Amino acid sequence: MKLFQVRKGQFVYYNNELHKVYGVKPMYRQSVHLIRLRDLSQHLTSAAEVERYKPKEFDSFIFNHKAYTLKLDQNAEEGDYILIHNPRPDSLDTYSLNEIEMVETVDKKGIITSNSHGVKHNEYMLMVPGLEENSHPIDFKDMESDGVADLQEAPPQNVNLTDNVLLPALGDIYQKKDSTELFITMVLAVKAETVYLGGGLEISAFELMNAEKWEFLYNLQDQDT
Template identity: 35%
Template sequence: MKLYQVRKGQFVFYENELYKVYSINPLARKSVHMYRVKDMEQATGKADELTYHRPQHMDSFMFYGKRYTLREDREPEVDGFVLVTKPDPEPMSHYGLNEFEKVDQLEGKTVLTSRQNIIKRKEFIVMSDGMDEGARDISYQNPEIVTEDQLEADRRLERKLSREQEIQPNIGDIYLNLHDGSRSMVVAVVEDDVYLGHGEKFPIRELLNSDHWTLVYVNTDFVL
């Protein structure tokens, strides 16, 4: 289904690949700002270039280099991920449509996430590791036109991102903020703190939190 009105958080297909909308600028010619779910690569497009997809049970896709299957028939686990498909946040919670949330604690039928959000069971689908038997791969809108070279590139991407997630921040590395789509460069690392180009200071452990930040560029010319 083509989109003419776009909502933040929607899953869409753009140029045959799965993206998520993170911002809309109605004054721009290409008003829809997205990131590709498999690697967080950003793109901009127009609403009529997109095809809407509503995530559902047994959909499978790669999220930042790792394969998951959406399961309504499984219960969340600590340190696992859930996808918020029917957001109904409490007053002190901050999340929206199709947020990726990491489970920190289980509290009956609700979960407390690593971002301190309390999410009710009816609001999310569990993200099960791997591609389960009978799952539908939604990484591409039309798998028939995907070349073997693209599939091999996906396999290389998975290996590359797996290695990068183990890397400590270095000066010149660039991180993507998963909540507002902004990018920031590491300009200093002092003991257990990291300083970003726009002036913010964080503990290193917060920058390495995959729920908040994603490494999108590794500066191989400078190693601490």
């Protein structure tokens, strides 16, 4: 892919495995920040090394070590996971393409997620636990590859935060995902592996890169903003 074609949230194949684009930082040589879905490990690469995949109904994949099958004809219930494939957020919501969120409450019009996002039923696909009989596995682009079996059994790999290109950058805007209130902050300074955020917060870079707790939104210097 070309760099201008890569967008946050896209499903892509990298090294034959399914990933999701977590962020794009054009100023770096390895400008594409990925999350591998099967174990949520983080990886950096270039746009030329990834190939986009658009998820569809009956696709199945492993998310955080558990298998799920995507369904369109079934509304979510409390505690389910959803994949937001058709995002239409209102002015108060911040979710985007291919967000994976847990359902907290359900009504006739839609659901409220654990991140307090209001999502209409036509915006998501339900992630049904397990592999359906007619499902289409998408964990690997080439399921016949010699390395697939080894990759399935490989332990999770973590990002080496000592490499400067992996550290959050000045002007990065993050949203705290595990908060009951909307909290968005900016990176004000980075010293070694310590990140200083607006509001007087001081946390480690590793914690800020945890996709379960923090979501990268954009950088003030990005051309797309």
